Amino acid sequence: xxxxxxxxxxxxxxxxxxxxxxxxxxxxxxxxxxxxxxxxxxxxxxxxxxxxxxxxxxxxxxxxxxxxxxxxxxxxxxxxxxxxxxxxxxxxxxxxxxxxxxxxxxxxxxxxxxxxxxxxxxxxxxxxxxxxxxxxxxxxxxxxxxxxxxxxxxxxxxxxxxxxxxxxxxxxxxxxxxxxxxxxxxxxxxxxxxxxxxxxxxxxxxxxxxxxxxxxxxxxxxxxxxxxxxxxxxxxxxxxxxxxxxxxxxxxxxxxxxxxxxxxxxxxxxxxxxxxxxxxxxxxxxxxxxxxxxxxxxxxxxxxxxxxxxxxxxxxxxxxxxxxxxxxxxxxxxxxxxxxxxxxxxxxxxxxxxxxxxxxxxxxxxxxxxxxxxxxxxxxxxxxxxxxxxxxxxxxxxxxx
Numbered sequence: 594x595x596x597x598x599x600x601x602x603x604x605x606x607x608x609x610x611x612x613x614x615x616x617x618x619x620x621x622x623x624x625x626x627x628x629x630x631x632x633x634x635x636x637x638x639x640x641x642x643x644x645x646x647x648x649x650x651x652x653x654x655x656x657x658x659x660x661x662x663x664x665x666x667x668x669x670x671x672x673x674x675x676x677x678x679x680x681x682x683x684x685x686x687x688x689x690x691x692x693x694x695x696x697x698x699x700x701x702x703x704x705x706x707x708x709x710x711x712x713x714x715x716x717x718x719x720x721x722x723x724x725x726x727x728x729x730x731x732x733x734x735x736x737x738x739x740x741x742x743x744x745x746x747x748x749x750x751x752x753x754x755x756x757x758x759x760x761x762x763x764x765x766x767x768x769x770x771x772x773x774x775x776x777x778x779x780x781x782x783x784x785x786x787x788x789x790x791x792x793x794x795x796x797x798x799x800x801x802x803x804x805x806x807x808x809x810x811x812x813x814x815x816x817x818x819x820x821x822x823x824x825x826x827x828x829x830x831x832x833x834x835x836x837x838x839x840x841x842x843x844x845x846x847x848x849x850x851x852x853x854x855x856x857x858x859x860x861x862x863x864x865x866x867x868x869x870x871x872x873x874x875x876x877x878x879x880x881x882x883x884x885x886x887x888x889x890x891x892x893x894x895x896x897x898x899x900x901x902x903x904x905x906x907x908x909x910x911x912x913x914x915x916x917x918x919x920x921x922x923x924x925x926x927x928x929x930x931x932x933x934x935x936x937x938x939x940x941x942x943x944x945x946x947x948x949x950x951x952x953x954x955x956x957x958x959x960x961x962x963x964x965x966x967x968x969x970x971x972x973x974x975x976x977x978x979x980x981x982x983x984x985x986x987x988x989x990x991x992x993x994x
Contacts, residue, residue, distance in 0.1 A: 595742065595849065601731035602690060602710050602739070606639045613642045615652050617676060619660035620785035623778065623796050624816030628661050629787035630797040631737040632689065645788035648672055653683040660689055660787070661712065661736045663815075663837050667695025668896035669763075674699050681706055690733050692716050692837045695723065695896060703729035712736075713840035734845045737819050745823045748798075748805040752826065756807040758817045764834045765813065768858050778803060779814050815841060822850035830855050 596603065616636075618629040636643050646652070657680050664673040665688070673688070674696050680686055681702045690712035693700075703709055703726040710733045711717040717732040759769060761777045778800060787793050800820055804810060810821040813831035815838050821828045830846070830853060832838050842855045 595738065595740075596734065600733055602733035602736075605687065605708075605710075606635055606641065609656070610640045611642070612656070613644070614658050615646055615655045616643045616658045617646045617648065617650070617660060618787035618793075619662040619664050620648050620672060620787070621662060621664070622780055622783045623800055624814060625660070625662055626782060626787050626793045626796040627800065627816045627820060628736050630790070630793035631740055632660060633790040633793060635736065635739055647788060648676060648785050651679055655684050657684045657686045658689060659686065661691055661710070663692040665691050665693045665696055665699065666835070668900060669694075669835075677702060677707060690735055692840070693720050694835065697723040700725040700730075713837075713844040715836055715840045735815075735819070735841060737816065738845050738849070740823070742823070745801050745820070748801045748824055750805060752806050752808040754807055755809045755811060756804055756821075758810060758812040758814055759831070760813050760833065766832055766834055766858065769813070769831060777814070779817060813838060818853060819846070822846060822853045825852065828853040831858050 598604075598607075616632070618632070619625050635641075643658075659673055659676055662673075664670040667674075673691070677686060677688065677699050685706050685708075686702070687708045688710060690710040692713065693709070693711060693716040699707075700709065700720055700723050707729065709720060709725060709730045711720060711730065712733060712735040714732060717730065720730050721727060757772060757775045758778055759765065759771055759775050761771065761775075761780065781800075782796055797820075800817075801824060804817070804821055804824055804826065807826065809827040809829070810817065811829045811831070812818050812821070813833050815830075815833070818828050818830040818838075828850070830838055830842055839855060839857075842853070846853050847855075
């Protein structure tokens with residue numbers, strides 16, 4: 594195990610050995626599948642019995658573990674916050690190592706039934722400043738770092754070329770041009786998918802197998818960089834849209850993986866609080882507290898901007914939905930008129946079919962009548978009479994006007 598046995602996250606896992614827990618893996622992309630896979634491995638090695646759940650499930654009176662990641666970020670993601678709110682009243686909840694921004698109302702639950710693990714110091718400090726209980730809030734590492742250094746040894750090998758795996762979603766900084774050979778492989782899977790340990794293992798191994806043939810990896814995907822670090826690749830990690838990548842690089846990656854380098858492409862990155870921090874004793878460190886409070890103010894402004902953008906996008910979506918509804922209504926009206934016309938045509942067809950049947954019956958009656966049979970010889974003679982003679986006979990037989 595790469596970390597000391599007194600790491601608070603390892604202490605938690607030991608305390609759960611032989612016990613039953615209900616696990617809600619965080620929904621998301623293949624990087625979240627990697628986190629879930631590492632979590633299942635730790636459950637197995639510590640003898641923890643678990644039942645997995647999707648995000649929409651609800652349990653009562655249980656020990657609930659919520660998967661680690663970066664979902665408790667106010668103004669960006671709400672899934673984990675809603676999950677905690679839904680379970681806080683009737684369960685003991687543990688939030689596995691997370692990046693946390695805001696959500697003071699959720700962190701208030703640490704004074705009751707919630708235990709929180711942060712995966713880097715910035716989130717830890719900010720959680721405390723947002724009112725989290727110091728007794729129930731702990732600093733640890735992202736769950737994937739608890740795998741052994743040689744865990745992916747079967748994929749070790751010298752590679753060639755560069756794998757470009759930059760984000761194409763909302764967490765990109767937008768400061769690096771996405772080239773045509775870029776592959777955002779984390780989006781190969783995305784959603785509430787990670788309740789099966791076997792599936793998580795297959796997805797994680799497929800990502801490792803894909804990255805294995807390369808010598809160098811350029812990415813702003815945190816877990817692509819972590820996986821590539823385990824594979825002993827030369828890794829260039831770029832910032833994401835907030836402090837997550839830099840904070841975890843300083844806290845967990847730099848001390849352990851010397852072939853990983855952080856490339857500062859963000860002009861605003863240094864506005865965030867210092868990233869290598871001792872544990873907080875803010876009554877003894879007023880300057881640090883002031884700096885962090887300033888960071889929180891910046892964060893609140895960014896959250897307000899995000900809320901405005903969200904409201905604008907919501908309005909646009911609602912307008913689009915109304916437009917679609919009107920178009921659908923018009924098409925339904927046209928379809929109804931076409932159906933009415935088709936019904937009229939079918940009725941007309943039935944009338945014509947009935948009339949044709951009547952005419953055919955009348956014709957059949959004529960063909961089978963006695964007069965038709967008796968007139969047969971005359972018709973035969975008439976067919977042999979030349980047309981000119983037939984015309985003269987008609988004129989003679991035609992009554993005069």
